[in-house]
Amino acid sequence: MLFDMDGTLVDSEKLWGIALEDLAVRAGGKLSESARLAMVGTSMPVSMALFREDLGQPDRPAGPDVAWLTDRVAELFADGLVWRPGARELLHAVRAAGIPVALVTSTERRLADIALKTLGAENFDVVVCGDEVRAQKPDPEPYRTAAGLLGVPIERCVVIEDSPSGVASAVAAGAVVLAVPSDVALPSHDGIHVRESLTGVDLGFLAALR
Structure with missing residues (x-):
């Protein structure tokens, strides 16, 4: 099984959504609903590529965003999962x-x-x-x-x-x-x-x- x-x-997908929206604000943008749904179930590299494309920031470095997003999701997960x-x-x-x-x-x-x-x-x-x-x-x-x-x-x-x-x-x-x-x-x-x-x-x- x-x-x-x-x-x-x-x-937990809702928690990922919260963290991604927070990251978008931090990047000076707003994540679209279509981009968020396209990320569901994908790997981190794919999600981050979709994120940069949606925000119109294709050259944005991925490393710092991945680190920040992972820390934010860890915080949300630690508060408890339903x-x-x-x-x-x-x-x-x-x-x-x-x-x-x-x-x-x-x-x-x-x-x-x-x-x-x-x-x-x-x-x-x-x-x-x-x-x-x-x-x-x-x-x-x-x-x-x-x-x-x-x-x-x-x-x-x-x-x-x-x-x-x-x-x-x-x-x-x-x-x-x-x-x-x-x-x-x-x-x-x-x-x-x-x-x-x-x-x-x-x-x-x-x-x-x-």
């Missing part, structure tokens, strides 16, 4: 059943470790972070890496995701995908099952996904 983090298990509907119950049920579980996130390890204080590090056999893989979502590497570390064929894994880039990564990896959109709508098509929330999703539901 492979879980995304931001927007899937915890309602579970997405049904996520905690499903995670605990999967864990209690003895099913191997991985957390697969584009977020860097420093921030993921803060989030794990809410999620419970004991609930995951493996954690794969964005700064621990060569290619981030939508590349399949993060999910293939997690399945390999669990010792489970990716074709037997169910991935739960909320973003277009995450879904694309999971599909390309060869997993069964359950998409639960948070901020960005996701269309249902072959290999992707879409639900409004994880409320009511149980082990029987997951076992029936193909």
